[in-house]
Amino acid sequence: MNPVTIQPHQPGPGTDTPMLAVQELGKSYPSRKGDVLAVRSIDFAVHAGQFVSVVGPSGCGKTTLMMCIAGLLPITTGNVMFRGERMSGPRDGVAVVFQDYSRSLFPWLTVEKNVALPLRDRGLPRTEIRDRVRESLEMVGLAHAAALHPWQLSGGMQQRVAIARGLAVRPEMLIMDEPFASVDAQTRASLEDLLLKVWAETGTTVLFVTHDIDEAVYLSDRVVVLSQGPSVVVEDLPVELDRPRDQIATKQTALFGELRENVYSLVMASQRRTSLSGDPH
Amino acid sequence: MSDHGAKRSSLAASAQAMGRGVQSLWLLAALLVVWEIAARLAGSLFVPPVSQIFVAFVDTWLSGSPSSLFLSDQFRVDVLPSLARLGLGYGAAAAIGISAGILIGVWRPAGAFFNPLIRLGMSVPVTALLPIAIVLFGITSGMNVFLIALGCLWPILINTYDGVRGLDRTVVTAARSMRLTRRRYFLQVLLPGASPAIFVGMRISIGIALVLMVISELYAATAGLGFYIVSQQRLFRFPELWAAIVLLALLGILFNAIFAVVERVLLRWHRNVRPEGAEGH
Amino acid sequence: MSDVRVSHPVKADVPAPSPSGVPTAARRRGPTPDWAYGLAGIATMFVVWELVVRTGAVSADSLPYPAATMRRAGELLVDATFLTEVAQTLWAWLLAMLAASAVGIPLGLTLGYFSAFYRPSSSVVHAGRSIPSSAFLPIAILLFGLGTQMKVSLAIYAIFWPILLNAMYGVRDTEPLMLATGRSMGWGRTRLLTRVVLPSAAPSIATGLRVASSTALIVVLSAELLGATSGVGTVITTYQQAQRPDFVYAGILLVGLLGMALYYGFNLVERLVVPWGQAQRESGR
Known part of the structure; x- marks a missing residue:
């Protein structure tokens, strides 16, 4: 819960080609009664160094969208461009952190080996791999846990291992799918600050998918709001809160409250159209 | 798990293991005794008493140098x-x-x-x-x-x-x-x-x-x-x-x-x- | 005590009509349905079988032509003597299943429920089930003769352990939280037993019975091949002695189908009687 004291991050000033461009992305699943449309048409772009969140009501196809962007699911229509190139599958330079850390970490490997895994067979010298693993584990404050197995760690620690694994490849872009959804509130706050610190240190672009509005506003440079599925982009809001951000001070500012309310009403409005009830947070 | 007092705890552990052994084997032993008595009483040719089987076992398989x-x-x-x-x-x-x-x-x-x-x-x-x-x-x-x-x-x-x-x-x-x-x-x-x-x-x-x-x-x-x-x-x-x-x-x-x-x-x-x-x- | 089964891939393999819009990255071709591959597999087996015999890789004296085998299988299926022997085998199987469950299930439930019995009895069970039932065959023949009694008693010995053990494990693995829930509703021992313990042990018991079902058939057949005077196994031995491999293979094929029928029959009954077993098994992984 320490306030993060680091230099504010400068989002890359309008480079010509964005790091990531999602163009009219649509996704449907075949089913017995014909195709089911999960994502109708999504457009947005992320520039190098930006921290962009995607929020939407539950069931709006956020995870599907994330998987499509990461190249883990084939898209039905549209394009995903990474640095101006069409993405047709998982690629180097993009790392993914999944929501379900307990299942995305390999329980049969130690923490160290989990983090090292994506670095193998890349022609990196052994020492380089070791240094990078060490470095990423230090970044998330888990250097001491290298020899343990994931299941010997708490949920928050496991998710930090997953983040370290993403960072180890020094990705240009980190895609995170509700990474903090399964940890308790305090752990979540400290993980958020940890992420901001790592983001500022590494300059990695982050695409952060979440259903938590506070989290999205607190972390991001921009918040992309999706509608209820089959989803479209409802709004693309810039978040001009000062950095570094602070769990208490930032959240007390009038601007934060305003943005929060704004996003909340957008999400609620898109949700009200369907009969789904319940608190989006 | 700590190193100090390992000796004492190993003693205690072996005592405990013996206790557990008795706890888990008494029924087997009791059944063998019942077998012995029943076989002697019945005098069946086909099902000899345990003691005879034991002697035959040692003679047949364990009589080597x-x-x-x-x-x-x-x-x-x-x-x-x-x-x-x-x-x-x-x-x-x-x-x-x-x-x-x-x-x-x-x-x-x-x-x-x-x-x-x-x-x-x-x-x-x-x-x-x-x-x-x-x-x-x-x-x-x-x-x-x-x-x-x-x-x-x-x-x-x-x-x-x-x-x-x-x-x-x-x-x-x-x-x-x-x-x-x-x-x-x-x-x-x-x-x-x-x-x-x-x-x-x-x-x-x-x-x-x-x-x-x-x-x-x-x-x-x-x-x-x-x-x-x-x-x-x-x-x-x-x-x-x-x-x-x-x-x-x-x-x-x-x-x-x-x-x-x-x-x-x-x-x-x-x-x-x-x-x-x-x-x- | 895992359950041995071929689980069907559960993907929806319905060929999807081309979606509206511009198809891009998704290169979709209509996937060949599983049954087509399966048919191809069966066809290939017959072709290979035919070729192996025709080329003389294996002599026709030891491996008959597939067509001849099929014809013989058809003849056996309408042969009253053969069917009587099948009935004999099934009768022994049924008796063994009934007797072993009648003793094994209640005993297993009791031993699993009272923790004082659990440890000592499990070492007895492990010792007992370590003896391959086939080792008792010579003794069983002397004790019980060559009739149904011998087959049944051997089969009972073989399947008693898995039935007992699964009943014990089933009770043992009752979710403590479910028991606590029951207790919080003020249920006494009897109600906990009938409403929580039994239902949650049922899938495990069913697994034990399914394993037992195929084991019992194997043991009964072995006894028939090795000396018993009735049953489908004796028919196969007779044909073997008469040097009629076509009938031997046909008999084995039919026995295989019988085993399959028992297996799927069990699966079906299991799914109807303990439909919650599937979910439990899946989450247990």
Whole structure:
């Protein structure tokens, strides 16, 4: 819960080609009664160094969208461009952190080996791999846990291992799918600050998918709001809160409250159209 | 777990282990006593008292010189050939079953192609193939090995297949996002992930292997434990016959214990392993 | 005590009509349905079988032509003597199943429920099930003769352990939280037993019975091949001695189909009687 004291991050000033461009992305699943449309048409772009969140009501196809962007699911229509190139599958330079850390970490490997895994067979010298693993584990404050197995760690620690694994490849872009959804509130706050610190240190672009509005506003440079599925982009809001951000001070500012309310009403409005009830947070 | 006081705790632990031993073995001992008394009272020729079986056991199997670990010539003549057949048949079944199971698990067309054949194959009670095996191999060790291998093949094959198909999808997706090489994926994701199921199959098979070893040797063999049992029956030497049965039981318990140890070491990460080895849990 | 089964891939393999819009990255071709591959597999087996015999790789004396085998299988299926022997085998199987469950299930439930019995009895069980049932065949023949009694008693010995053990494990593995829930509703021992313990042990018991079902068939057949005077196994031995491999193979094929029928019959009954077993098994992984 320490306030993060680091230099504010400068989002890359309008480079010509964005790091990531999602163009009219649509996704449907075949089913017995014909195709089911999960994502109708999504457009947005992320520039190098930006921290962009995607929020939407539950069931709006956020995870599907994330998987499509990461190249883990084939898209039905549209394009995903990474640095101006069409993405047709998982690629180097993009790392993914999944929501379900307990299942995305390999329980049969130690923490160290989990983090090292994506670095193998890349022609990196052994020492380089070791240094990078060490470095990423230090970044998330888990250097001491290298020899343990994931299941010997708490949920928050496991998710930090997953983040370290993403960072180890020094990705240009980190895609995170509700990474903090399964940890308790305090752990979540400290993980958020940890992420901001790592983001500022590494300059990695982050695409952060979440259903938590506070989290999205607190972390991001921009918040992309999706509608209820089959989803479209409802709004693309810039978040001009000062950095570094602070769990208490930032959240007390009038601007934060305003943005929060704004996003909340957008999400609620898109949700009200369907009969789904319940608190989006 | 701490180093200091390790000595005291190891003493306490061995006392505790002894207590546990008594706790878990008293019923077995009591049943053996009941057997002894009942057999003496009934005076049955076919079911001799435990004490006689014990004497016969020592005479038959453990009367050798210390240089041969006290194992008798009889042990060399009848047990070693049986164990060799068991080892060969089981080894072949494991090699074929695991590789074929992985193949059909990974490659869906292969799975669909072999599915009906496997279902039929596993449904044929393997002993029904005894007549065929004799025609194909004659009364040779090859016949016994063939039968053992065929009987053990199905559980290993099917459990391997289940293990591969049952791999957690998050695990597979995470591995995909890291773009591992095929070899790396196979060695560090697929194989370890499927190994608990593979072990289940191998454990089931070891029992089947023992049954088939005995049956095939009862049916046709010129040496081996099964052969020994039939010959003792013809000679009406029942304590010796029972001594052979006891030896089989001990072999079964030994194999289970070996499995329990190997599993504990190799599958330490797999928290759901249910110990069901000889130690009884 | 895992359950040995071929689980069907559960993907929806319905060929999808081309979606509206511009198809891009998704290169979709209509996937060949599983049954087509399966048919191809069966066809290939017959072709290979035929070729192996025709080329003389295996002599026709030890491996008959597939067509001849099929014809013989058809003849056996309408042969009253053969069917009587099948009935004999099934009768022994049924008796063994009934007797072993009648003793094994209640005993297993009791031993699993009272923790004082659990440890000592499990070491007895492990010792007992370590003896391959086939080793008792010579003794059983002397004790019980060559009739149904011998087959049944051997089969009972073989399947008693898995039935007992699965009942014990089933009770043992009752979710403590479910028991606590029951207790919080003020249920006494009897109600906990009938409403929580039994239902949650049922899938495990069913697994034990399914394993036992195929084991019992194997043991009964073995006894028939090795000396018993009735049953389908004796028919196969007779044909073997008469040097009629076509009938031997036909008999084995039919026995295989019988085993399959028992297996799937069990699966079906299991799914109807303990439909919650599937979910439990899946989450247990």
